[in-house]
Amino acid sequence: MRHRSVMVALLAAAAVVIAACGSGGGGKNKASGAQQLTGLFRLAPGTCTGAGVMSGSSFRMINPGGKLGEGPFISNGDSPCGDKTYSPMSPGSDGGLRTGAYQPETAQPFDAGGNGATESIAKGTPFFAVRFAVATNQKDPQTGANTTPPTITVQDGKVSGDLSAFAASWNNQHFNQGSPKPGAVRPGLTAGPTGSYDPATKKYTLEWSSQIVGGPFNNFTGVWHFEGTFEPKA
């Protein structure tokens, strides 16, 4: 009887070790086939075409009561695009979004004009006369809630993940723009991240939406589209 108990305990321990090994290492979960992409999602800069439709990384915002994919989207008078509902984004000093680590906002998140001062993920994006900045913070500056470092997983070429740490700062205001939100909730139009990843070319697209909760833009929804190439952590 006693030997049987010891045997069961050993088998259980072995199972735990095997499972742990399966999900670790190269970040690949052999059982599910999902692979964690830890590294840098380098941003391809957003560009406007003559018709106003753009390629590369961008931001849009949906009015309260709108729908994903349909809008109505608000027009940004500082967008250089013909379709001013798109605000193109450019890579910042880090080149893009890191997973597995935070890229927090600077100690002084705003300059005297209210422009977001953090430029590690992306350069400040002009938005209604004031530049917004983005960051991933361990403690969300809007809600004060703790977050988890950004994670992106790919399975069968499709990406998913947790971007609860992602936040925007604009005109002396902070807005959590993660999906899910801190606390693993997805209010309103908050959805994603979704997209694609090609392991051969390392090209990716990453899209998520995050409904603002509280503050002056309560119920507006930010729609983020990042694309470029993924650089695995060495």
Next chain:
Amino acid sequence: MTTVPGEADTTQQRLDAARAAAAARKGAAASASGRRGPMLAVLVIGVGLVAAPFIFQMLAFDNRAPKGGEMIDQFRPYMTNARITKFDGFMDLINRAEQSYKADLRPAVASAPKTPAQQSALNSVDDWARRWEGSNGIDADMSSILAKVRRNLDNYAAVDHLPPFVLFPFFFLVPGLIIAVLARAALRRMRRGAGTGAVGKALVVMGVGLIAAPFIFQMIGGENRAFEGNGMINDFKPIMTTQRVTTVQNYFPVIGLAEGQLRNQLVPLAKAQSPNASSPVITQFGQTWPAISSEFAQFLGVMSDNLDNFAAVKALPPFALFPFFFILPGLLVAGLALAAGRRSGPGGAGEERRS
């Protein structure tokens, strides 16, 4: 057995005295028992005061008192003459920019050859000008909100001078608890045949304290804070709704887009048409817009974040009634305690009971 003359009389007298004392005690007990009704009513009032904060959901459930306090705190930076004057100044600047656009800039660029982007800018700014004006326009609506806020600055100050909202439940709970305990003690004394004594006097003091409280806090009299608060809540009812806040939120992209289109497209187009052309008011609007949008956004954020708090305060009984939630129980407690402290029958109705 012989009885010594005089000894029988003494015994009889003692017997009579003992009977009289027993009868007096019985009468006193009966009298005290007859006065237990008012003291029971005092006990019920005490319990009622303890229950009031829960019945009104000032404490527990909706937690309306802390929510009201939070709202008062968050609005404090905006409820000043200087801040509202600043907002009025912003509105005046936007208004002058809109007039300058219609009078000077638009005529200068309307007939000029335009790129699609410039034509789109003209359409956007025209849309803003159209929505800005009129009795139902953005200007009228936002100005009316600011006017209403200005009209209530004194009312807000009066409410802000009240003790913190979070304490209000305890202004019911604590006196209610004391009154209930005292009334219970008085009832025990009365059951023993004793009077209400010092306990009764303490209840009278508690009653007077309740009557005095609204005057001390100037809820009634002085600044009339309860009535001023009532006026403010009534004035803000049409503003502090989700629908109204959403309407104001949606003004932002209209004005903000127009500002960007003026700055990035139409002013340069006018310059290209006539290098000497200048639009100082529109330029000033563009330079001030980040501050305007920041200040208004913060104010709007406070409005939006406090919709639930305002709804909680609105769900309380009207502020104007609050003084009477102290005065009426106070009158009743003092009056009933006095009534319970008097004895009827031989010895004199209306005579103060012994301790």
